[in-house]
Amino acid sequence: MKAVVYKGPYEVAVEEVDDPKIQDPTDVIVRITSTAICGSDLHMYEGRTDAEPGITFGHENMGIVEEVGSGVTTVKKSDRVVMPFNVACGFCDNCRAGKTGFCLTVNEPGTAGGAYGYVGMGPYPGGQAEMLRVPFADYNCVQLPKGEEHEQDFAMLADIFPTGYHATELAGVQVGETVAVYGAGPVGLMAAYSAQLKGASRVFVVDNVEHRLDLVKDLGAEPINFDNGDAAQQIHDAVQAYGVDRGIDAVGYQATEPSGEEQPAVVLNQLVDTVRHTGGLGIVGLYVPSDPGAPDEHSAKGELLFRIGRFFEKGQSMATGQADVKRYAHKLRDMIIAGRAKPGFVVSQELPLEDAPGAYEKFDNREPGYSKVLLQPGR
Numbered sequence: 001m002k003a004v005v006y007k008g009p010y011e012v013a014v015e016e017v018d019d020p021k022i023q024d025p026t027d028v029i030v031r032i033t034s035t036a037i038c039g040s041d042l043h044m045y046e047g048r049t050d051a052e053p054g055i056t057f058g059h060e061n062m063g064i065v066e067e068v069g070s071g072v073t074t075v076k077k078s079d080r081v082v083m084p085f086n087v088a089c090g091f092c093d094n095c096r097a098g099k100t101g102f103c104l105t106v107n108e109p110g111t112a113g114g115a116y117g118y119v120g121m122g123p124y125p126g127g128q129a130e131m132l133r134v135p136f137a138d139y140n141c142v143q144l145p146k147g148e149e150h151e152q153d154f155a156m157l158a159d160i161f162p163t164g165y166h167a168t169e170l171a172g173v174q175v176g177e178t179v180a181v182y183g184a185g186p187v188g189l190m191a192a193y194s195a196q197l198k199g200a201s202r203v204f205v206v207d208n209v210e211h212r213l214d215l216v217k218d219l220g221a222e223p224i225n226f227d228n229g230d231a232a233q234q235i236h237d238a239v240q241a242y243g244v245d246r247g248i249d250a251v252g253y254q255a256t257e258p259s260g261e262e263q264p265a266v267v268l269n270q271l272v273d274t275v276r277h278t279g280g281l282g283i284v285g286l287y288v289p290s291d292p293g294a295p296d297e298h299s300a301k302g303e304l305l306f307r308i309g310r311f312f313e314k315g316q317s318m319a320t321g322q323a324d325v326k327r328y329a330h331k332l333r334d335m336i337i338a339g340r341a342k343p344g345f346v347v348s349q350e351l352p353l354e355d356a357p358g359a360y361e362k363f364d365n366r367e368p369g370y371s372k373v374l375l376q377p378g379r
C-alpha cells in the first residue's frame, strides 16, 4: 500500500510499504478515508525530535473496517470508525482512570502512552496510508454513523477536538470564566471553541499569523496579535483586570518571539503573566525531553527557563500532557451528531495522499489555506 514516510528533516515521501496484517486476535485493519496532518507531525518533520527516517506518519485517522481479528467483539467489517490518536489497552490502571494517553500496556516498560506514527510512542505505524492496523480494536475504535456525513467533523475526533477540550479541562475552565489561548493553530482554535462550548464569557486567542487570527474572529473569539505588543498586557487591558481566569498553551516548545526567534519557554512564562492569581494553566502544546535542534544546551535536554517564582507567588496551578482522547471522543461525537458542535470548520483542504509532501511544506510554512489538511487516500 502507499504511505507517507519520513525521509529526513523537511522531507516526506509517499512510498510503497507493506500492508498491515492482523497480528493479535484483538486487532482490526481499517481502510483510511481521512487522515489529518497535525502540528505534532511538524516537530518530527522539522527534525526537532528523535524520530528516525523510515517512520510512517499519521495519528489522526478514520475509515472503514476492512478486516476483523477473531477476538474482536463489537467492531464489525464495514463499520465506520475514528481512532483516538492514543493507542490504549482499556484495562491498565491509567486507562481505567480515564488517563488513556498514559496507557501502561502499549509501550516499553517504564514509559506510558502509545500513538500511531509517532516517535517514542510504541511500534505503531501511522495512518497517513491506505490502511491501518488498530490494536485492542474494541477499545480504540469509536463508532460513527454509516455514510459520508460529517466526515470533516468526525476526523477532528481523532485528536484536535478532544485535545482542545482536554486543554480546557486541564486549565479548569468553568461557565462564565475568561480564557486566554496561546496559539491559533488547529489545536488553539479547538481549545477556544471548547471553551465557548463550556460557556466561557470571553475567549482570547494569541498568535501573530494574521490569517489564523481571522479564523479566531470568525469563531467569535478575540484575536490578540503578539507582534503588536506584550500579549499579556493586551489581554489585561481588554478585561480591565490583572488577568484572565484560565490560560491554555497550544503552541509548545517551538514557540517564537515577535522577532521570529525561538524561545522554548516564552508561552509558559506569558501564561503566568496572563492568568490571574490562583488561576489555572492547561498545557497541551508539546514539550520534549530531547530536542536535537534546540537553541541552547539546556533546552536540548528539555530544561527550560520557567519563571517558577512568579508562578508560585501567584498560586497558580498547571496541568500538562498528551490528551486522553478516548475520555471525550464519544461525547464530542454525539455533539456533532446532534448538530451542537462543528469542529470541521478548521479544515481548509482535502487532498489525495499523493499530495502529502506539498501539504507538509505549506502547513509547516503556515501558508494561508493550510490551517488543517485532510489527506484522503483513494480520492
Ligand SMILES: NC(=O)c1ccc[n+]([C@@H]2O[C@H](COP(=O)([O-])OP(=O)(O)OC[C@H]3O[C@@H](n4cnc5c(N)ncnc54)[C@H](O)[C@@H]3O)[C@@H](O)[C@H]2O)c1
Pocket (backbone or CB within 6 Å): 038, 039, 040, 041, 042, 043, 159, 160, 163, 182, 183, 184, 185, 186, 187, 188, 206, 207, 208, 209, 212, 226, 250, 251, 252, 253, 254, 255, 256, 257, 266, 267, 283, 284, 285, 286, 321, 322, 323, 366
Ligand atoms: N497534548 C496533546 O495531546 C497534543 C495533541 C495535538 C497537538 N499537540 C501540540 O499542540 C501544539 C499546537 O498544535 P497545532 O496543530 O495547532 O500546531 P501549529 O504549529 O499549526 O500551531 C502553532 C501556532 O502557534 C503559534 N505561535 C508560535 N509562537 C507563539 C507565541 N509565542 N505565542 C502565541 N502563538 C505562537 C504559531 O504561529 C502557530 O500558529 C503543537 O505543539 C502540537 O504538538 C498536543
Ligand SMILES: [Zn+2]
Pocket (backbone or CB within 6 Å): 037, 038, 039, 040, 041, 059, 060, 085, 159, 160
Ligand atoms: Zn495530532
Ligand SMILES: [Zn+2]
Pocket (backbone or CB within 6 Å): 088, 089, 090, 091, 092, 093, 094, 095, 096, 102, 103, 104, 105, 106
Ligand atoms: Zn491501558
